[in-house]
Amino acid sequence: MDIKKIILASLLLLFTCISFAQNAYVKGVVIDNENHPVSDVNITCLGNVAQSDANGVFEIIVPSNRKVSLIFTHISLKMISLTVSLKPNEVFLFNPVMNNSEEQMGEVFVSSKNKKRVQGIVTVEPETIKKIPGANAGIENILKTLPGVNSNNELSTQYAVRGGNYDENLVYVNEVEVYRPFLIRSGQQEGLSFTNTDLVQNVDFSAGGFQAKYGDKLSSVLDITYRKPTRFGAAFEASLLGGSAAVDLVSKNKKWSAVTGVRYRNNSLLVNSQDTETNYTPTFADIQTNVNYDISEKWQISFLGNISQNKYLYEPLTRKTNFGTIDKPMALNVYYEGQEKDQYDTYFGALKTTYKASPTLTFKLIGSLFHTTEQEHFDILAQYRLGNVDEDGNVEDNDFTRGIGSQLNHARNDLDALIANAEIKGFKEWLNDSQLEFGLKYTRESIRDRVVEWEVIDSAGFSINPPLQILPENNQPYQPYTGPLLPYQDVRATNFNTINRFSGYTQFNKKTTLGSNQIWYHIGARFQAWNVDGVVEEGKTQFVVSPRAQFAIKPDWDMDMVFRVSGGLYHQPPFYRELRDLDGVVNPNVKAQESVHIVLGNDYNFKMWNRPFKWVTEVYYKSLSDVNVYSIDNVRIRYIANNNAKAYAQGFDFRLNGEFVPGTESWVSFGYLKTEENYENRGYIARPTDQRLKFAMLFQDYMPNIPSVKLYLNLVYNTGLPGGAPAYSDPYLYQSRLNDYRRADVGFAKVFVDSSTQNLKTGWLKNFKELSLGLEIFNLFNNQNAITNTWVRDVYSKNQYAIPNYMTSRVFNVKLNARL
Known part of the structure; x- marks a missing residue:
């Protein structure tokens, strides 16, 4: 040639x-x-x-x-x-x-960050999680500032997303699904979140329209990856609420690595700020580790383990709550006898192996075991007096008493649950920017549960009959009562159940172009089959299929903008708590709740003040069928355990985040939500999670003249939730709402050493990579936020007064952080 x-x-x-x-x-x-x-x-x-x-x-x-x-x-x-x-x-x-x-x-x-961007996934930096103040600091504390995520309980790590409840959120750590204790009914009892912030490498969150590769829940996915260390490191934190320590270890040949964390927490500081005076001795502690071993370049193995113990000892003494109007102030005084002893011990272990069969084909095998033993034992007698308030804020002695009575609560609830999972996953990649993902999983849930729980209410010397039973009319003292004396509430059941589940998914991902525009799409489907054994009525095997899809386009514009549409058919097969009705009895044939879900989103990157910013808008609609109606008391969810309702949720969310201050990320979010349900064709009413408006701000700053002094602000405003009704009441008769939730937590930190100053320090400070001392103020403006109402009868007018159960008031905390 x-x-x-x-x-x-x-x-x-x-x-x-x-x-x-x-x-x-x-x-x-x-x-x-x-x-x-x-x-x-x-x-x-x-x-x-x-x-x-x-x-x-x-x-x-x-x-x-x-x-x-x-x-x-x-x-x-x-x-x-x-x-x-x-x-x-x-x-x-x-x-x-x-x-x-x-x-x-x-x-x-x-x-590629574009991958998460087109999927509508929010990524939260671990450093932001550690710095932002909160009464229950951690990943969930940050999630509550994101659009579409709501919580009115600063003592709880649970959250609701776009009209769903606490049981509708998926949480993964290293691709392993994690679980919460079952019997917890109060945010005070929760203690520690499963996720240890000191171990976290990456946090991804989707508020809806997520892909088929994620599990069978209706609302959201929190996907967390723990750190795989490359060198030795250590960190510790100490505050008036407890402390934590973590260590990174790496072998000389770099094949072994491990990150381990220990945490301890005591919420006495927060609970002592409430209306109720108590002898309160809570201890929440856990140890967690993630061990990695590289067998070869193609084969890796890892172990994730957690042991936690939550002890909640509660002996209430007195309570005084002022309420009413300026013209007619009132007060409730309560005197207690008895105590509550709760304990939740959980053990979790997961083994994961990854094998790269070829440069384009990867397999993962995951096995996990979760065991929890829980007890909830209490006998508490509360004797109350309701009346007008004098100048000193006390119930007037010379005025008539509007209400007087007593309430005795008893429980001996015990639960033992063992959940085992075995899963295989595969990932195949082709050269033309397309991938195939698939997986198959088996789950066995073995649960033993005993419920013994009753409540007796006495008002003005007369026992109050249960509201759900037909009994002779009680016209005391004018006529003698001939009916039986029964507790106001009485729940007794013993359940020994085994639930077997098979689930799987297939998903195809593709990136291509349309002219000069970039296109991404993800198409997939999930299935699940399950049955419930160990009940009088044998449960039938049920089967559901959930097709899902995502589509995104990035136009060839000067503006950096992405448009997304995602959704499909989402199912939530019932977990154990959803199978148990108000009487504590398991209904094995509760069907999966079903949601047709669509999300439209827009993601716009731009510069303001020559710094990067992002504006995200999402509009969503959910049409739900086979709905399992529930009520929420604090963080306890009680289901009717049938599928006799339908519902919908609709709304929109905005989020603006960026460097309002150079070098720091902050954001502002706003959301609107409306969710209603129709039970047995009685008409649509607000669901317990109908959080109409939400505004949140997370802000980071530093003092201009003293840049080593940092400022962190966490602000949340939520309109009031439904749920101000008496226990066992008909929600169609009681549609009152709690007051709006307003809270601001602020933190100040003096940074002695960080990444920008480490090389300038001498003496003992040079041994630290980070060192800071901070002051936190929880509930800065001392807002009175209520989580529920206590209902007290007025013996004269026969009315019931809703006395708010307030959350924490203003609290100061000191915190020391260090990293070697």
Whole structure:
């Protein structure tokens, strides 16, 4: 062949490759040790050169799908070297801190953030979770500031998403589903969330329209990945609410690694701020570990383990609650006898192995075991007096008493549950940006449960009959009562149940183009078959199929914008608590609740003040059938255990997040929700989670003249929930709402050492990577938020008064954080 033709063909091939090469982008803000922007910083990468402007902002194009190095240089500051490997069109945000003492080198490998962006997944940075104050700090504390997520209980880690309840949220840690204790009825009893923030590497959250590869729940997915350490490290935290410690260990040959955390918590500081005076001795403790072993480049194995013990000892003494109006203030005084002893011991272990059969084919085998033993024992006698309030805020002695009576509560509830899972998952990738995911899972739930629970109510010397039974009319003292004396509530049942479940999924993912526009779609389906054994009435095997799909498009516009539509058919087969009716008896043939769900979303990245921001909008609608109606008392959910209702949920959510302050991420979210149910065709009424309006703000800042002093603000406002009705009342007759929930938690931290100052410290401080001392103020404005109402009868007017059960008042906390 002619040498000229060879050269010409080679040049043509080279030109073609260059023409079709795709790039990625690195952008951010360069700051110095004082958090001031640095201008005229030169950034170079393989011949490409960029420079930061007067505000420290820079952007540079880098080749994708290869490992490249970026060099940051300045005439008076030391060099920074960063090595990255980015996907095509990936935008990597990097905010370097340049100093004049030591050169810095780092290497990161980031997966495409576009992948999560087109799926509608919110990613929360672990550092943000650790810093933001909250009465129950942790991942759930941050989730409650996101749009569509609601909670009116700062003592609880449970949350509701877009009209669903606490039982409708999936939680995964390292792809393993985790469970909560069953018998908890109060946020005070919860103690610690399963997730240990000190061990977390990545947090992803979807508020709806999630993919088929996730499990069978109706509302949301929280997907958490624990850290796989690469070198030794240690961290600890201490505060007036407890403490925690974590350690990272790595073997010399780098094959073994482990991260282990220990936590202890005592909520006495918070509970002592409530209306009820108590002898309160709670202890919540756990130990958790994630161990990894690389057998070879193709085969890895890991173990996730957790042991926790929650002891709740509660001896109420007195309670005084003022309520009513300015013209007619009233007070409730209660005197208690008795105590409550609860204990929840949980043991969890999961073994996961990953085998890379080829560069494009991966298999995972996961086995897990969850065991919980729980007891809820109490005998509490409450004697109350209701009356007008004098100038000192006490019930007037010289005025008539409006109500007087007593209430005796008794429980001997015990539960033992063993849940075993075995699952195989596969992932196949093709060269044309498409993947196939599939999985098969078997679950066996063995639950032994004894319920003995009753309540006797005496009002003005007369026993109150149960509301759900037909008894002779009680006209005392004018006529003698001839009917039986019965407790107001009486629940007795013993259940020994085994539930076998088979589930699986198949999902196809594809990225392509439509003209110059980028397209992503995910199409899949789930199935589940289950049956309930161990009841008088044998449960029948049930089967459901749930097709789901997601579609996203990124137009070829100057604006960086993505449009999404997702949804499908979602089923939630009943878990044990959903099978148990108000009498404590298991109904084995409760069907799966079904939801037709659609979500429309828009994601817009832009710059404001030369800093990155994101505006996210989502509109959603759910049409639910075979609904299992429930009521909520604090965090306890009680189901009717049938499928005689239908419901809907609709609303929209907004979120604006970005660097309102350079180098820190903050956000503001707003949501509107309306959800109603129709039980046995009686008409639509508000569901217990009908949280109409929600506003939240998470804000991080620092003092301009003292940048080492940081400020963190967590603010939530929710309109009132339904649920102000007496126990066992007909919700169609009682549709009152609780008052609005308003709470602001603020934290101040003096940072002695962090990533920007570590190399400048001398003496004992140089041993720390991070060190800070902070002051937290919970419920900054001392808002009185109620979680439920106590109903007391007026002996004269025969009315019932709703006395709010207030949550925590203003509380101060001191916290020390350190990392080696």
